[in-house]
Amino acid sequence: MPATEHSEILPGLSDSVPVGLSEVEREVIAHFVEISRALGQPRSLAEIYGLLFISPRPLAMDEVCQRLDISKGSVSQGLKFLREIGAVREVEVKADRRAHFEAVAELRKLAGRFLRDQIGPRLAGSEARLKKLSNAAFGLEGAHKQHVDSRVTMLQSWNKNTRRILPLAIKLLGG
Amino acid sequence: MPATEHSEILPGLSDSVPVGLSEVEREVIAHFVEISRALGQPRSLAEIYGLLFISPRPLAMDEVCQRLDISKGSVSQGLKFLREIGAVREVEVKADRRAHFEAVAELRKLAGRFLRDQIGPRLAGSEARLKKLSNAAFGLEGAHKQHVDSRVTMLQSWNKNTRRILPLAIKLLGG
DNA sequence: CGATTTGTTCATTTTCAATTGAACAGTTGG
DNA sequence: CCAACTGTTCAATTGAAAATGAACAAATCG
Numbered sequence: 407m408p409a410t411e412h413s414e415i416l417p418g419l420s421d422s423v424p425v426g427l428s429e430v431e432r433e434v435i436a437h438f439v440e441i442s443r444a445l446g447q448p449r450s451l452a453e454i455y456g457l458l459f460i461s462p463r464p465l466a467m468d469e470v471c472q473r474l475d476i477s478k479g480s481v482s483q484g485l486k487f488l489r490e491i492g493a494v495r496e497v498e499v500k501a502d503r504r505a506h507f508e509a510v511a512e513l514r515k516l517a518g519r520f521l522r523d524q525i526g527p528r529l530a531g532s533e534a535r536l537k538k539l540s541n542a543a544f545g546l547e548g549a550h551k552q553h554v555d556s557r558v559t560m561l562q563s564w565n566k567n568t569r570r571i572l573p574l575a576i577k578l579l580g581g
Numbered sequence: 582m583p584a585t586e587h588s589e590i591l592p593g594l595s596d597s598v599p600v601g602l603s604e605v606e607r608e609v610i611a612h613f614v615e616i617s618r619a620l621g622q623p624r625s626l627a628e629i630y631g632l633l634f635i636s637p638r639p640l641a642m643d644e645v646c647q648r649l650d651i652s653k654g655s656v657s658q659g660l661k662f663l664r665e666i667g668a669v670r671e672v673e674v675k676a677d678r679r680a681h682f683e684a685v686a687e688l689r690k691l692a693g694r695f696l697r698d699q700i701g702p703r704l705a706g707s708e709a710r711l712k713k714l715s716n717a718a719f720g721l722e723g724a725h726k727q728h729v730d731s732r733v734t735m736l737q738s739w740n741k742n743t744r745r746i747l748p749l750a751i752k753l754l755g756g
Numbered sequence: 757c758g759a760t761t762t763g764t765t766c767a768t769t770t771t772c773a774a775t776t777g778a779a780c781a782g783t784t785g786g
Numbered sequence: 787c788c789a790a791c792t793g794t795t796c797a798a799t800t801g802a803a804a805a806t807g808a809a810c811a812a813a814t815c816g
Contacts, residue, residue: 430721433717479776503783554635643763652806655806
């Protein structure tokens with residue numbers, strides 16, 4: 407007997423939501439969990455996105471809850487965030503009033519929005535801070551001032567470099 | 582009276598290690614703390630690197646402890662890591678047997694090593710996982726197999742793109 | 757050689773963000 | 787209108803990662 411892919415742990419309850427995750431699903435989710443770690447994003451986000459990414463059809467919130475065994479609150483917040491950064495889109499499903507979601511699978515869009523929303527603001531804050539720093543350095547004198555000035559200049563140039571590279575990276579990723 | 586830059590909170594104890602941090606030091610450290618957050622690195626690392634970055638001379642471990650008010654253990658571990666990724670180098674100081682450290686301030690080296698040591702291994706692991714995934718997908722059938730295959734292919738291509746970009750980013754950062 | 761200084765390690769504690777779950781609000785269908 | 791369903795919010799809990807500090811090893815000094 408071939409193993410059923412959507413493993414049904416409880417045979418009696420068929421044709422509702424499958425219980426547990428298939429091997430493929432587990433692996434895909436694990437993959438996204440790793441990536442999200444590197445990006446400093448919470449695990450549940452990655453799990454939700456991974457499940458939607460590999461799902462052949464859009465899923466409703468409570469389906470995600472059940473399949474991943476995470477709380478309604480987490481899924482609600484997770485989906486909210488994923489929608490905001492455009493990693494997930496809401497789609498209609500006939501004869502079902504629940505909201506359904508599917509993964510946006512275009513890397514260019516994904517990476518672009520992530521960088522714009524998560525990294526961009528930080529860089530902006532950085533710039534402001536460097537200005538403040540530059541002021542603080544203004545009051546100094548002599549060799550000490552020279553040293554501080556050179557360091558501050560360095561930081562400003564690093565920031566500028568980073569700004570230059572981000573849009574470029576997005577282009578390359580998408581192509 | 583002009584504010585002393587290396588603020589001396591306890592006037593009697595001069596010419597040993599200054600107590601507290603100057604405004605410039607605080608700002609520079611805050612800057613690195615922000616960056617380290619974005620990179621998912623612990624705060625103490627950023628504080629240590631920031632202090633060394635703005636310091637006009639190499640510092641010994643216990644100086645770092647005192648100035649930042651961090652435990653000896655943390656500083657020891659922090660410096661170990663920073664040395665490993667090449668963000669800090671050890672230098673000799675005459676008539677002082679303690680090890681002294683200074684910040685490596687070349688962005689190219691810094692970013693390069695960070696990407697190589699922290700991101701590279703993750704990408705490698707990713708590749709392995711994708712192979713496993715590809716195998717798991719092999720046993721499937723029909724439309725479901727087609728869907729899974731297309732998704733797996735997508736993941737593989739994303740990985741490849743990322744690999745292509747990293748070295749490029751390093752080059753651009755340094756220039 | 758002790759005594760002191762320097763530095764590491766690692767079990768415990770602390771901290772902080774992620775997760776939970778219960779209360780709540782809004783919709784829909786009967 | 788009310789009962790069931792769907793989804794959000796937020797105070798409390800949990801858990802994972804970081805910081806502490808004491809025990810230890812190694813080097814240096816007198």
